[in-house]
Amino acid sequence: MGDEEQRAKEFDLRALDEIIKGTVEPAAADVDRTGAFPRAALDAFGQAGLLGLISSREVGGLGEAHRAAAQTVERVASACASTAMVLCMHYSAVAVIEAHGARPVREAIARGRHVTTLAFSEKGSRSHFWAPVGTATADEGEVRLDAEKSWVTSAGEADSYVWSSQPLEAEGQNTIWLVPADAQELSVPAPFDGLGLRGNNSAPVKAVGVTVPRENMLGADGGGFDVMMGVVLPYFQLMSAGFSVGTMEAATQKAAAHVAGTKFEHLGTSLADLPTVRANLARMRIKTDMCRALLGDAVTALEAGRDDTMLRVLEVKAAAGESATEVTDLAMRVCGGAAFRKEVGVERHFRDARAATVMAPTTDVLYDFIGKAVCGLPLFG
Numbered sequence: 595m596g597d598e599e600q601r602a603k604e605f606d607l608r609a610l611d612e613i614i615k616g617t618v619e620p621a622a623a624d625v626d627r628t629g630a631f632p633r634a635a636l637d638a639f640g641q642a643g644l645l646g647l648i649s650s651r652e653v654g655g656l657g658e659a660h661r662a663a664a665q666t667v668e669r670v671a672s673a674c675a676s677t678a679m680v681l682c683m684h685y686s687a688v689a690v691i692e693a694h695g696a697r698p699v700r701e702a703i704a705r706g707r708h709v710t711t712l713a714f715s716e717k718g719s720r721s722h723f724w725a726p727v728g729t730a731t732a733d734e735g736e737v738r739l740d741a742e743k744s745w746v747t748s749a750g751e752a753d754s755y756v757w758s759s760q761p762l763e764a765e766g767q768n769t770i771w772l773v774p775a776d777a778q779e780l781s782v783p784a785p786f787d788g789l790g791l792r793g794n795n796s797a798p799v800k801a802v803g804v805t806v807p808r809e810n811m812l813g814a815d816g817g818g819f820d821v822m823m824g825v826v827l828p829y830f831q832l833m834s835a836g837f838s839v840g841t842m843e844a845a846t847q848k849a850a851a852h853v854a855g856t857k858f859e860h861l862g863t864s865l866a867d868l869p870t871v872r873a874n875l876a877r878m879r880i881k882t883d884m885c886r887a888l889l890g891d892a893v894t895a896l897e898a899g900r901d902d903t904m905l906r907v908l909e910v911k912a913a914a915g916e917s918a919t920e921v922t923d924l925a926m927r928v929c930g931g932a933a934f935r936k937e938v939g940v941e942r943h944f945r946d947a948r949a950a951t952v953m954a955p956t957t958d959v960l961y962d963f964i965g966k967a968v969c970g971l972p973l974f975g
């Protein structure tokens with residue numbers, strides 16, 4: 595890639611905003627209503643180089659990292675949370691592929707021709723993603739994978755899955771693989787029909803005897819836990835927080851616009867003239883701004899290698915995820931019965947916001963980790 599082409603592929607928030615306005619927003623209601631996968635948005639992100647946002651420049655990517663990824667997910671979430679979560683899971687998987695994958699797939703991602711995702715959660719170990727029960731066994735020079743993955747965003751739509759299994763031969767908690775999504779032995783047993791994030795295809799994926807070359811191992815055999823904690827966790831936590839902040843921002847703005855513009859004709863006043871309504875809007879604004887500030891600090895801690903980085907990374911998803919359920923609940927309250935219908939637009943944010951609290955590491959697990967960290971106990975064990 596020449597210098598000029600590379601220069602043209604800078605991370606540009608205006609280009610991102612153009613795609614949001616031109617492609618994501620117009621499709622958002624339909625994605626939510628029908629559960630359609632946001633393919634047009636992904637194509638637009640690919641063409642703009644944004645699927646390669648965190649791919650290194652050496653393979654043709656934009657060479658950005660956590661800050662840009664969290665910012666991108668936040669902006670997209672304010673328009674369409676389903677599209678934002680597809681991006682969040684894509685970047686989480688790209689981080690692993692960038693660290694341990696082969697050059698051709700890294701280049702395909704950077705060129706916008708390859709969408710990927712994480713396939714960690716399983717039917718057997720549920721939200722304890724670090725402990726897969728699915729297996730990897732040596733099979734005539736290749737590796738056979740068997741598993742029942744319980745939730746995979748972009749299931750049946752992504753080009754590859756970053757997949758966890760028990761170790762092949764080594765000691766350790768798990769091993770990570772790159773699994774091509776077109777493998778015959780993979781199936782999506784049931785379509786996704788969720789409360790929120792309806793355009794995500796977050797469906798189960800079953801593998802019965804999928805074979806992959808040993809070179810598809812991402813990292814060391816038995817070393818998956820380190821990849822999950824060292825590579826995936828910071829990206830996922832920060833982007834999940836961005837997702838929640840974007841959702842809160844949109845709900846707060848829509849609620850403010852509704853109360854300012856909605857009249858009691860018999861009194862000649864608006865909903866915004868009610869002190870309780872204003873106080874609840876103030877609480878929404880404060881929570882949103884607090885979470886955005888905490889997210890900024892978490893990213894700064896990570897970039898600076900501060901001692902409190904792990905604590906901030908753990909805190910930020912729990913804080914933003916829980917705040918988003920509170921803020922969107924308040925949005926439903928201040929907008930009254932009107933919020934129950936689609937036209938005010940806040941009921942979708944209320945539904946979408948709930949996912950972050952139960953996506954692993956779930957809020958309750960994070961509280962346990964943070965409590966252990968605060969008490970000076972080991973996080974695992």
Ligand SMILES: Cc1cc2nc3c(=O)[nH]c(=O)nc-3n(C[C@H](O)[C@H](O)[C@H](O)COP(=O)(O)OP(=O)(O)OC[C@H]3O[C@@H](n4cnc5c(N)ncnc54)[C@H](O)[C@@H]3O)c2cc1C
Binds near residue numbers: 711
């Ligand atoms: C929209 C959506 C998209 C998703 N996308 C993906 C994806 O792309 N890839 C992927 O791998 N996974 C994905 N997941 C799965 C997600 O990460 C979790 O694994 C899943 O939501 C857990 O659901 P469960 O029913 O198995 O929870 P369970 O494990 O059954 O948990 C039930 C409750 O128990 C609590 N709990 C469990 N363990 C503990 C503990 N040790 N301490 C305290 N409380 C605990 C949980 O917090 C929760 O409240 C997705 C989930 C959703 C909702």
